[in-house]
Amino acid sequence: MFNLFKKVKKDLGSGESFPVTTDMHSHILPGIDDGSPDIATSIKLVKGLYDLGYRRLVATPHIIGDLYRNNPVIINRELERLKNACAEAGIDIELSAAAEYMLDDYFLQILKQKDQILPVYQNLILTELLYTVMPMNVNEIVFEIITAGYKPILAHPERYFYYHRDFDEYFRLKELGFLLQVNLLSLTGYYGPPVAKAAKFIFENGLADFVGTDMHHLRHLETLSSKETNIVLNKYLRGKGFNNF
Numbered sequence: 001m002f003n004l005f006k007k008v009k010k011d012l013g014s015g016e017s018f019p020v021t022t023d024m025h026s027h028i029l030p031g032i033d034d035g036s037p038d039i040a041t042s043i044k045l046v047k048g049l050y051d052l053g054y055r056r057l058v059a060t061p062h063i064i065g066d067l068y069r070n071n072p073v074i075i076n077r078e079l080e081r082l083k084n085a086c087a088e089a090g091i092d093i094e095l096s097a098a099a100e101y102m103l104d105d106y107f108l109q110i111l112k113q114k115d116q117i118l119p120v121y122q123n124l125i126l127t128e129l130l131y132t133v134m135p136m137n138v139n140e141i142v143f144e145i146i147t148a149g150y151k152p153i154l155a156h157p158e159r160y161f162y163y164h165r166d167f168d169e170y171f172r173l174k175e176l177g178f179l180l181q182v183n184l185l186s187l188t189g190y191y192g193p194p195v196a197k198a199a200k201f202i203f204e205n206g207l208a209d210f211v212g213t214d215m216h217h218l219r220h221l222e223t224l225s226s227k228e229t230n231i232v233l234n235k236y237l238r239g240k241g242f243n244n245f
Helices: 039-052 072-089 103-112 137-149 161-165 168-176 184-190 193-204 219-224 228-235
Strands: 022-026 056-059 096-097 100-102 124-128 152-154 177-184 210-211
Touching: 022 039, 022 177, 022 210, 039 072, 039 219, 056 072, 056 161, 072 096, 100 103, 103 137, 103 193, 137 152, 161 177, 161 193, 168 177, 168 193, 177 193, 184 193, 184 219
Parallel strands: 022 056, 056 096, 100 124, 124 152, 152 177, 177 210
Antiparallel strands: none
């Protein structure tokens, strides 16, 4: 199968292995959100992550009320499809699926239905906010999540630009009950200097609980596979034991 695809360049070259082996945030399931568009791309992404040293991947497709109304049936169907394709391609990697939940009104509806929630691990659920406007009811939503028996992980808090005005907001998010997940590429400047500055602040103040690739496409994989990226990530992650669940 792999001779159909252009080989992704891998040039770690830093003398150190990739510092994470479990990815708990990716969009590698084919065709159900803004991530991988098809099974061929999904296989390419999984193979690239395997070559980096990943051995466990948790796919987390978006669930957004007005855009991606994914559910466990859709997600698990595509997970099985990807598992079968990986087995056929000889990629020995552990695959599972959860979801990345936009904290909107639709999420509050499905939160009341236990069989509709897909945790990343045990009672941990991955959540996200709008990029453009600070939500006014985050306190109430977090209360609802915790009352329902879950612990929320906030995906890529460094990418919400409204928090860049006051980095103390990251401490407040932790006080509210969020665990914080930083995108690996944020540390490298991939999303721009302000995001990199915020990501480094989160790490340097001991606020990061998880890291993820937030893998959507081959450009992400290409950047993640570079020597420069490996040097930066080893600086922040080496020996920290992120994602060891």
